[in-house]
Amino acid sequence: MxxxxxxxxxxxxxxxxxxxxxxxxxxxxxxxxxxxxxxxxxxxxxxxxxxxxxxxxxxxxxxxxxxxxxxxxxxxxxxxxxxxxxxxxxxxxxxxxxxxxxxxxxxxxxxxxxxxxxxxxxxxxxxxxxxxxxxxxxLDGNVKRVLARYHQVKGHYGQSTTLKDLWHLARQYxxxxxxxxxxxxxxxxxxxLCTRSKPDCANCPLAAHCQAKKHGTQSEYPNLKPKKIKPMRETAMLIYRNKSGGVYLEKRPEKGIWGGLWSLVECENDAKIIAKMIAEFDTSAHIQQKLPMIKHSFTHFHLMISPIIVACTNTSKSFQSIAELKVGLPAPVKKILAQLG
Missing domain, CATH: 1.10.340.30 (Hypothetical protein; domain 2)
Structure with a gap:
């Protein structure tokens, strides 16, 4: 062995x-x-x-x-x-x-x-x-970290050569x-033990032959992916509510963020566009309240969400009771709906 x-x-x-x-x-x-x-x-x-x-x-x-x-x-x-x-x-x-x-x-x-x-x-x-x-x-994230430190494997494992080296080691061991x-x-x-920060090398069974432990370079491995500044995006989420307090949700397409989940209607955070969207949904609808902006971060960008409560009288649309929702909702939508009571 x-x-x-x-x-x-x-x-x-x-x-x-x-x-x-x-x-x-x-x-x-x-x-x-x-x-x-x-x-x-x-x-x-x-x-x-x-x-x-x-x-x-x-x-x-x-x-x-x-x-x-x-x-x-x-x-x-x-x-x-x-x-x-x-x-x-x-x-x-x-x-x-x-x-x-x-x-x-x-x-x-x-x-x-x-x-x-x-x-x-x-x-x-x-x-x-x-x-x-x-x-x-x-070769999951934990194994990559263990092997990268054990051998001081250079490069981020998002790089094909580094990933190839790690797979070779994983199969070898x-x-x-x-x-x-x-x-x-x-x-x-x-x-x-071999955690991202503050690894517990004192109790690690592999410490005796670990190159990162030997050279005091644990914090350097795995090599970090070069940082990129995440772009900031904005959107408005329209909370269409009927007289009974129900909300209108629509199912998102499978591809893209929150694929397949049910969410609020979104549009560009622009007053004219918002007014046009509301009028197309219900000609008698009006903005009731603007809630505080919410920041939601994804892997590649930050999303600033402006939630807007819109009072509706349109009865041809399907509104759902917040208390009885049994569908998948994006985390920020859950947060928004929780404020409505």
């Missing part, structure tokens, strides 16, 4: 996380559906955040069949707040394919797994390793035995 695997597995047996809700226990065997769901949720999201969403999600969709048969809005409603909503849409699409084409059992070949919606090589490797004990390497435990162990190490 390699220099990394042996001490890492010894550490994992004593200090690793063994009671996460998607893991096997004495009373329940490993559930590939749980493993797959957790791996998708954990993309771009920390374990502490995922646990609550995971538990809630499986209460609504306890197995692949339930998810495959679910309405898209119902799935997005349980995902709302986790972000990267294409993950939720791909979950449902993937479940449908597994149920209809694979008789409800995940394929056990990595090429077939990668061909499923929303599953890349690292995620496929994790699912096959943890669920079925297959020997596949993984993946052991032939206890592969499932190793997969979980190296993810746990990155999540609990």
């Amino acid at each position: 390699h220099l990394i695997a042996k001490p890492l597995l010894k550490w994992f047996d004593q200090f690793g996380r063994h009671s996460l809700p998607w893991q096997a226990s004495k009373n329940s065997p490993i559930n590939p559906y749980f493993v797959w769901l957790s791996e998708i949720m954990l993309q771009q999201t920390q374990v502490t955040t995922v646990i609550g969403y995971f538990n809630n999600f499986i209460r609504h969709f306890p197995d692949l069949t339930a998810l495959a048969n679910a309405d898209e809005d119902a799935v997005l409603a349980q995902w709302a707040g986790l972000g990267y909503y294409a993950r939720a849409r791909n979950l449902r699409k993937c479940a449908k394919i597994v149920v209809t084409q694979y008789q409800g059992e995940f394929p056990k070949e990595i090429k077939a797994m990668i061909a499923l919606p929303g599953i890349g090589e690292s995620t496929a490797g994790a699912i096959l390793s943890i669920s079925f004990g297959q020997n596949h390497a993984i 993946t052991p032939d035995t206890r592969n499932a435990d190793y997969t979980q162990a190296i993810m746990d190490l990155g999540a609990t």
Whole structure:
């Protein structure tokens, strides 16, 4: 067993996380559906955040069949707040394919797994390793950080050459035995000790041969992506309300931000354009109140939102009760509607 695997597995047996809700226990065997769901949720999201969403999600969709048969809005409603909503849409699409084409059992070949919606090589490797004990390497954010520090791998892993080097190391260190435990162990190490800031090198089982630890360069690795100033964008959100206090929402297209979620009507934050939009919606409508501006940040830009309450009398439109909403809403829209009571 390699220099990394042996001490890492010894550490994992004593200090690793063994009671996460998607893991096997004495009373329940490993559930590939749980493993797959957790791996998708954990993309771009920390374990502490995922646990609550995971538990809630499986209460609504306890197995692949339930998810495959679910309405898209119902799935997005349980995902709302986790972000990267294409993950939720791909979950449902993937479940449908597994149920209809694979008789409800995940394929056990990595090429077939990668061909499923929303599953890349690292995620496929994790699912096959943890669920079925297959020997596949993984390279999620935690593993990238561990390997980048261990070898002082230069360059940001958004660069193809750096990513290629990290994949080479990941495959090199993946052991032939206890592969499932190793997969979980190296993810746990990155999540609990080899963290982005203030890594706990004193308790790290790999510290003796870690090049970043040896040279005191932990804060330099992984190399940061060159910073870009995020542009600022503006939009107005029109809160059309009827006499009963209901709001008008529209479903966003799948592509783009908040894909597939239900949101308020948006337009350019310009008085003339806003007036035109309101008149087209309801000729007798009028602005009732302008709420404080909200800032919402995405990966590539900041969005300044001007919420505007518009009183309507139009009865031909479909208004929904805020208290009875059961659809997925973008986080800032939730925040806005919460102010209305």
